[in-house]
Each structure stands twice: as structure tokens, then as C-alpha cells.
Amino acid sequence: xxxxxxxxxxxxVASAAKVSxxxxxxxxxxxxxxxxxxxxxxxxxxxxxxxxxxxNGGGPGVRLRKGxxx
Numbered sequence: 001x002x003x004x005x006x007x008x009x010x011x012x013v014a015s016a017a018k019v020s021x022x023x024x025x026x027x028x029x030x031x032x033x034x035x036x037x038x039x040x041x042x043x044x045x046x047x048x049x050x051x052x053x054x055x056n057g058g059g060p061g062v063r064l065r066k067g068x069x070x
Contacts, residue, residue, distance in 0.1 A: 002050040002062045016044035 003013055010028075014021040017040040027033045027041065042052065049065045 002045045002052075005050060005062060005064050006045070006048050008048075013041060013044065016048065017041040 003010070006012075008016075010021045010024045014024045017024075017037075019037055019040060023033070023037060024041065027038070045062075046052070051063050051065050053061050053063060
């Protein structure tokens with residue numbers, strides 16, 4: 001959902017996080033990943049303006065920060 005909100009492709013996320021596109025695809029397929037890889041992807045998405053949120057009773061979600069990237 002974060003990638004879609006930014007209108008980014010797999011390669012965009014991979015480039016921003018300095019990981020391979022195959023790694024992003026594996027993670028999106030719910031396969032295991034190193035904590036450091038997940039952290040790099042999260043940091044890249046947050047840097048681009050994504051906020052990770054917990055909805056009231058609805059589980060985790062994402063939204064774009066007002067005003068865009070930090």
C-alpha cells in the first residue's frame with residue numbers, strides 16, 4: 001500500500017532502500033526478510049512521505065504525510 005500511495009514501482013523502492021528488486025518482491029510476497037532490510041525499506045518509504053499507522057481496531061496501515069516528504 002505504501003508503494004501504491006507513492007506511485008512507486010518495485011524498482012523505485014529497491015533503489016531508494018538500496019536493496020534488489022527481487023528482495024522487495026519477496027517481501028511483498030510475505031516471505032522472510034532480515035530486520036535490517038525491512039528497516040531500510042521502511043526508512044526509504046518514510047523519507048518519501050509515508051506514515052505507518054495503526055488504525056483503531058483495524059490493524060496496521062499507511063498514509064501520506066500532509067505536505068509530502070520530510
